Ligand SMILES: [Zn+2]
């Protein structure tokens with residue numbers, strides 16, 4: 258066992274504190290990663306506060322991880338000491354079910370092993386990236402292209418792939434019109450990626466407060482959803498709507514913005530059910546869909562796509578001791594657009 262510095266939640270109601278956690282001894286196919294930066298995802302906050310169900314405490318979260326390989330197991334072939342690598346939202350899956358065989362490990366029929374708060378195949382509870390080191394099976398470790406700035410890599414492993422995967426699956430590209438609902442950590446990446454894919458992008462945000470940023474990221478239009486006129490002006494317009502908002506919205510109003518064969522894909526997760534009137538799907542043969550992160554091969558393609566197109570998340574780097582404050586700022590949407598923890602501050 259390797260004992261490493263970390264930040265953990267002692268319970269659902271207490272602030273995160275510095276502590277130590279244990280990493281397993283390197284198995285033959287494991288990679289030891291010295292972590293440089295870990296992103297703060299809204300899911301981390303929901304999880305540590307028990308809002309998505311009971312979790313085992315103390316718990317270290319973090320599923321946007323970048324660092325360097327410092328040791329490899331005897332049978333590792335895909336990674337070498339010194340490589341810059343990333344780890345996202347999952348660290349294992351059954352590898353045998355139809356979905357795993359199709360390269361869609363995120364949809365593993367046995368349930369993928371989450372990077373934190375999951376039971377790993379050795380029976381231990383996984384602990385996330387707010388720590389100095391992590392041990393991960395080589396198949397769930399991503400290679401990070403040189404072109405992406407080091408401090409900006411981490412959020413690609415959750416926010417990046419969560420938006421890339423549906424944009425690729427529903428074929429955003431030249432000639433398609435894409436609306437991105439919400440301009441937070443996920444939304445700003447959806448804009449950048451959809452623009453790089455060649456789509457014409459409109460941001461739909463509650464207010465026009467981040468309009469300058471949206472246009473700077475390449476959006477052609479930016480409209481406020483607090484203004485009912487927006488929904489009239491943009492009726493029957495979009496091929497694809499990526500909804501990144503994790504609060505309840507008026508689904509029918511958004512479905513009305515889809516043109517023929519348009520699809521609204523949800524990647525944000527409100528805790529309560531969203532009511533959908535089936536009649537609003539009949540017009541224009543619309544689809545209402547969901548999408549969860551992406552497979553490992555697709556995540557690798559996403560990293561290469563971002564390097565090739567020179568796109569990366571906008572990040573604000575914070576020290577380990579600022580994580581509790583950062584959580585409050587995430588909850589009040591006061592971040593442009595993703596916090597990353599400088600893990601050097603934990604050493
Ligand atoms: Zn996440």
Ligand SMILES: [Zn+2]
Nearest residue numbers: 351354357365
């Ligand atoms: Zn599986």
